[in-house]
Amino acid sequence: MIKKKLCLLGSLGVGKTSLIRKFVLNVYSETYLCTVGVKVDKKIVRLRDGEDVILMIWDMEGQDDFSSLADTYLRGLSGYLCVADGTRPETLRTALSICSSMNSMFQGVSSSLLVNKCDLTDRWAVTEEECHDLAPGCGRILRTSAKLGIGVEEAFVDIAGRMVERPHG
């Protein structure tokens, strides 16, 4: 059995905890659940080739100083999902800076950028082009909605597959 550690990163309130809850428990609630410190969840993911992988998903509070996380919570991760809120452009910029510090601290780690809350079309504040211009450092870009369950399963299964393909040290 293969086990992998996946971390979710991104500013406060972008929907990290909601995305995990949707993926793991298939529930969504409007009540804002402030994550204290760190929480770990588990989900067995069946990959496209039929192989199972146990994902240990680490959810942690948005923190700007990533170097301090590097040798604690982030140690030994195989991949991460960086989450931004499509209604708040500044969270996208934070996401990009997170990706670039992650790239300098970890090698051979898979990553995706999730632009979340895509159900809020009327308040959507980032354009497709903006994302693509900014994104090369973040790996794959996906639009998600934890509320409607759009792209959530896909995002997790995709990163799980890439983490297994790319076993790092």
Next chain:
Amino acid sequence: MADRRAGRPIDERLRELDPRERQNLDALAKRMRGARLTPRLVGETLPEAVLIGDEGSRPLSRSMTGITERAIAASVEDNPEALSTALFPIIGAAIRKALNKMLAEMMESMNSGLERAFSFKRLGWRFESWKTGTPFVEIVLRETLRYRVEHVFLIHSKTGLLLREASPPGVVSPDSDMVASMLEAVREYIKDSLALAKTDAVQSIRTGSYALLVEDGPYASIALFVRGSPDPSLRNAAQEAVETIHLRLGSRLKSFSGDVGPFEEADPALRRCLLSQDTRAPGGKPVYAIVALSAILLAAMTAVGFGIAAARSREAFERALDEEPGIVLVDSRRSRGRRVLRVLRDPGAATVAELAEGMGVDAAAFVVEEEPYWSPELRPGVPVAEDAPLVVPEELLELARRLGGIVILFEQDSGELRTGQQAAIRAAGDLLSELIGKSRAYGLDVSVDIVGHAAGEVQDEAGLRVSEERAQKALAMFAELNAPLVDYVRPVGVGVAEPVAPTDGAEDERALNRSVTFKAIFR
């Protein structure tokens, strides 16, 4: 003349040299240039040079000590993990030993602390103590130190991923993956929030009736989930498991990238941590309760003193036993709820039962294992200890006689060995090593005097000197041939005092006295 020549340029002077000499000089100069120390040359000769440098009176190793120490210090400063990772399997054992000692001492002081503690529950124990004659402290420890290890996790430190787990049969497992990862996360969180140093790991967490012990190794840690109050020995079990697992699976742990399959090999080590301390089957408790309740007032005032008295009287009794002439207390330990005293007792001494009665101690509270011995205290006529004549087994005496029969011959009036003596010296070495081995088996120490002799009829300065010289010479040869035995021999020169052959005999008899012999000394 010399001055004039010195004033001229060197080339000019060189030209005056004989062509053959110039050739030699050129060759030398070339050799000197060629002999410049290249890194390759140093690399090739350094190991040998170090070996040579380590011989002689100022060994290189001595002068290297300071440098090495500073190098280690610098290495520790730069990256303590590298060194401690390398040393971990070795150091572990030493630390555990020290820790064991500390724990034992801690238990001692805890015992005395418990004696003074008091509660209703303990009242029952006091009654039991009184009823069964078991010291109160023993009961308290038995009742309070009960626990069961319900889960053992092997967790990969870097990823927080669960590698293996073990549980006793019948225990329902939680989602161990989650628990293990959360545990790592929580430990990181605590470390983080308390701003602890990188190396200060959280090693135990208590929640309600559960205790959690974590033992960290370089690449993986072991977590014990314990119901009840864990015994300090659990920590040792966890340490041992961590060490064993690192010794066997260290490199796989280091290169772990998600596949937990290969760690099945850790299971036996993990299962050894599934320890428990059973409580005694309950029974007759209501009686204790009633008695305890009705006795509260009285007991509240006397119980504390009673418990102390129980332990004290045992100690006092043991001390008295040991002090009794003809009795030696060898060991006092608990076994299956009973105090077992091992004593050596002279048949002429008082019996343990008599002594117990004399002190008002119930002899039934003890199991006495008695072994007879002859006590010197009761038999003043029998020599003891140092001045006792040593009884050397015949087997050893025979070897000593054979060794004593070897004679190493020397040239007349000199400290030079006659030719062909090596075989005899080697034979002496063989006999001595056999003698050392066998003596040890009898609990005896043996050493050998290499005794130098001189031929002559009267003891004089010259004779003594030559005999010493011979002993020294034989020792040198002996040491060369039997290096490991040098600590067992010493040279002595006795001159003509202990002649090998009659001093007034024929020349070939007297030649035997220009010699060295071997004398075994037993202790």
